[in-house]
Amino acid sequence: GAGVSQTPSNKVTEKGKYVELRCDPISGHTALYWYRQSLGQGPEFLIYFQGTGAADDSGLPNDRFFAVRPEGSVSTLKIQRTERGDSAVYLCASSFSGGVTDTQYFGPGTRLTVL
């Protein structure tokens, strides 16, 4: 079946602009995660959805970052007033139910560049 997909694959924006990054998880997966990966580092957790609700948003760096998953499938990560420090690869992952034994499968990522 289809894996996790993310759009766009690349996004270049100017400082201060608003961006939306989209994630389409594996069909039937109730758990969805967003991570951010800076160059040369491991991914860092941003937010976790179980169904439509954000079960853990402790990784969001500040209130410029927001994410939604209104129908329990597709999710959108929204970044307001972008800053150069937001430049990174944003990875989305999904798992069957979010359990400790569930494997998270990742999408190809969105490379965000803030000029």
Add this chain to the structure above:
Amino acid sequence: AQKITQTQPGMFVQEKEAVTLDCTYDTSDQSYGLFWYKQPSSGEMIFLIYQGSYDEQNATEGRYSLNFQKARKSANLVISASQLGDSAMYFCAMQTGANSKLTFGKGITLSVRP
């Protein structure tokens, strides 16, 4: 808090030889899962292998095996019969029963020489 430590510098291995990539972890949770992912230069994060904290046998998946030593809190990845396509960044990660997020290490770069 959970922590994953990967301290090896870039690793090199000759094609067809075996290589071990080290990972140590720290958590106070009794229930947790350990994962290894491969990230080639293309950037995709590919799941390789999983080990549960209650699993008594070491996990194996084809050429990948996980050397799980619970008392030492280590979960080393062993790749047998290395191939040129194994050249990539490798991440160890942990997920605990207390929360569902993955905590990643900094990764190890593996280069396979022909």
